[in-house]
Amino acid sequence: MSLLWLRFALACYFIGLIYAFFALRRTSDLFSRIALHAASLGMVFHFVSLVELFLSDHVVWASVHNGESLLAFFSMTFFMIIYAIYKTTSPGVVVFPIVFFLTFVAAVDEQPVLLTSFVQHKGWLVAHIILIFTGYAALMLSFGASLLYLVQERRLKTKKPSSLISFLPALEVIDQIGYRSLLLGFPFMTLGLITGSVVAMSAYGHVDFTDPKIFLSILMWVVYMIMVFTRWNSGWRGRRAAVLATCAFVAAIVAWAANYFSTIHRFAS
Amino acid sequence: MRYQLIGVNHKSAPLEVREKLAISESRLPDCCRDLTAYPGIEEGMIISTCNRVEMITHTNNGSADLRGFLHDHFQLKPEDLDAHLYEFREKDAVRHVFRVAASLDSMVVGEAQILGQVKEAYATARAVGAVRGQLDQLFTRAFAVAKRVRTETAVGSSSVSIASVAVELAKKIFGTLQGKNVFIVGAGKMSELAARHLMAHGCASIFVANRTYERAIGLAQRFNGQAIKFEDLYNSCDKADIVITSTGSPHAIFRREHGEQFLARRKNKPMFFIDIAVPRDVSPEMAKLDGIFAYDIDDLQQAVSSHVADRRKEAELAEAIISSEVENFKARFEARLHTLDVVPTIVSLQDHLETIRQAEIDRVRGRMGALTPEQEMAVEALTRGIINKVMHTPITTLKTAARESEATTVIDVVRRLFNLHDKEKGSSSQANRECEGKNEAQTRR
Numbered sequence: 233m234s235l236l237w238l239r240f241a242l243a244c245y246f247i248g249l250i251y252a253f254f255a256l257r258r259t260s261d262l263f264s265r266i267a268l269h270a271a272s273l274g275m276v277f278h279f280v281s282l283v284e285l286f287l288s289d290h291v292v293w294a295s296v297h298n299g300e301s302l303l304a305f306f307s308m309t310f311f312m313i314i315y316a317i318y319k320t321t322s323p324g325v326v327v328f329p330i331v332f333f334l335t336f337v338a339a340v341d342e343q344p345v346l347l348t349s350f351v352q353h354k355g356w357l358v359a360h361i362i363l364i365f366t367g368y369a370a371l372m373l374s375f376g377a378s379l380l381y382l383v384q385e386r387r388l389k390t391k392k393p394s395s396l397i398s399f400l401p402a403l404e405v406i407d408q409i410g411y412r413s414l415l416l417g418f419p420f421m422t423l424g425l426i427t428g429s430v431v432a433m434s435a436y437g438h439v440d441f442t443d444p445k446i447f448l449s450i451l452m453w454v455v456y457m458i459m460v461f462t463r464w465n466s467g468w469r470g471r472r473a474a475v476l477a478t479c480a481f482v483a484a485i486v487a488w489a490a491n492y493f494s495t496i497h498r499f500a501s
Numbered sequence: 502m503r504y505q506l507i508g509v510n511h512k513s514a515p516l517e518v519r520e521k522l523a524i525s526e527s528r529l530p531d532c533c534r535d536l537t538a539y540p541g542i543e544e545g546m547i548i549s550t551c552n553r554v555e556m557i558t559h560t561n562n563g564s565a566d567l568r569g570f571l572h573d574h575f576q577l578k579p580e581d582l583d584a585h586l587y588e589f590r591e592k593d594a595v596r597h598v599f600r601v602a603a604s605l606d607s608m609v610v611g612e613a614q615i616l617g618q619v620k621e622a623y624a625t626a627r628a629v630g631a632v633r634g635q636l637d638q639l640f641t642r643a644f645a646v647a648k649r650v651r652t653e654t655a656v657g658s659s660s661v662s663i664a665s666v667a668v669e670l671a672k673k674i675f676g677t678l679q680g681k682n683v684f685i686v687g688a689g690k691m692s693e694l695a696a697r698h699l700m701a702h703g704c705a706s707i708f709v710a711n712r713t714y715e716r717a718i719g720l721a722q723r724f725n726g727q728a729i730k731f732e733d734l735y736n737s738c739d740k741a742d743i744v745i746t747s748t749g750s751p752h753a754i755f756r757r758e759h760g761e762q763f764l765a766r767r768k769n770k771p772m773f774f775i776d777i778a779v780p781r782d783v784s785p786e787m788a789k790l791d792g793i794f795a796y797d798i799d800d801l802q803q804a805v806s807s808h809v810a811d812r813r814k815e816a817e818l819a820e821a822i823i824s825s826e827v828e829n830f831k832a833r834f835e836a837r838l839h840t841l842d843v844v845p846t847i848v849s850l851q852d853h854l855e856t857i858r859q860a861e862i863d864r865v866r867g868r869m870g871a872l873t874p875e876q877e878m879a880v881e882a883l884t885r886g887i888i889n890k891v892m893h894t895p896i897t898t899l900k901t902a903a904r905e906s907e908a909t910t911v912i913d914v915v916r917r918l919f920n921l922h923d924k925e926k927g928s929s930s931q932a933n934r935e936c937e938g939k940n941e942a943q944t945r946r
Contacts, residue, residue, distance in 0.1 A: 388674060388794050391803060402674060403673065403674045403676075467769035469771070470769075
């Protein structure tokens, strides 16, 4: 049943995806409103799907695919928060495709892979998952904002008349969205890693730093920290910030992909 | 109508060419003198703004070598310049002048600044004696036409201008302008206008730097801002988010190294440069820096082009007004040309009758003794009234005849009737104007 709701959500996100493809080239108030409503509806279905999953008897919610679904949901939540503050749907250009992709992967099939049952501290595990995914979502948004910053900066630099009527928000607003997401995501990511270590410690008695998952996660965290530091210290924006954000984002994806070959983060025994 | 005009504008020539031809305010009087001293030119006037440089002349024989003047004066090769020049003569020149003054030829159609700039150019040329009768008439009419276009069409009504485009762009960079600082470099009218717009949209404070510190103080006071010494420009410029620069400097005053300094001190927060100076104040190298957004006058034109369509309709109406005004001007000119033949006779007639009047008054005075001021005035009014009434018909007949072929006959008759001599023949246009003034006064009475 949970999967069915998720597929409804996927259909709604699809409208957002179409919007993302056209939004950069054409401005349409009507279209952005439709996309926004579709996305909101999608979130409702998505939420129902997650709640059902959580209430189910099996501990299926910690599967890779459900993790993807959760990440997609958090990303949408961030998107909506930004919309509430800045009244702009433009981050959707980046967020919608990623959310669609994540939801799509999660919705195609029921994945029976279960988390190893030896985790004793279930509370820590829940905290770890929620914190780390919130961090991921914030990082993703910051990455999206830095890309939009580049686009807007390019428009203003090439001095096209269309730059005046472009749908993108002002450069400083994009910058603020990126910076605030970055700042917000950092503590979540840090706490997520700490809780993850606690879970690992309790499961294995030690943390194996040579494990690709752990190594890449720490690497990602370091890049993240450098990003926050350079931004705070010298106000890096534009191209340099985008390069850093891309590095952090790639590190995050690689760390995520490490699930598939790490021994520690294996979901199935 | 031996008007002849040559020039470049924002449509015909890129900024690089206009920069070479730009004439600063201080050099303008000399340049006007040089122009009128050039062979074949009777009167000359120069309009030099950031969007156009034009030489408007009245020539001896209808064709002066204005291109030659430009090549000599600016030491430019014909191949660099000629492709960008436009040249108008006679009626077309009149039309062009009317269009420029009415702001139909402007980058932002309908903007009000150009009329002021043309008036200034006119005043400068007049002050050095480069504008006399013919150009005087042309421009006096051009100002009236501009006023008519402004009142009868909505071509200048919408708020689109360089200044408002600057505000729009600033909003695209900063979002809100609340709390942003503005720096004016070079106190000019256009930068003042842009600053006024920015302040109206919430900018917090303003700094003004000018080579003449007193002018900076004056402008800063008008905005409740702060005047900065020009030497401190580079040390304090990073305080500003928006810099409006319009100095008359022949070289860029903001170069790459300055931009790098500013950004480092500002922690890479973006800066918006509105460069309305020609030649440009911000070097293209600096404009390439990340975080520096520099718009020169041509870029602003591009940005406003999307708004131009809104004004096109009104501009068509304005063009119709211009066309009818050009025809009017031509007709009047021709009428005036003919009237010129009868002017000496009218002046002689007026002088002749005035002499008689004075002589009669003196004679009566001798007989009646001293008069009270009231009596003096009454006698004066009575005699003038009689003379004006007597003169009215001959003058009207002369003027009507002037437009027809019988002019010489009528002139001859009047001269013989009143026994007028030929001493005033060939009187100047000054006499002509006085005469017209007198006639108007007479008609009113």
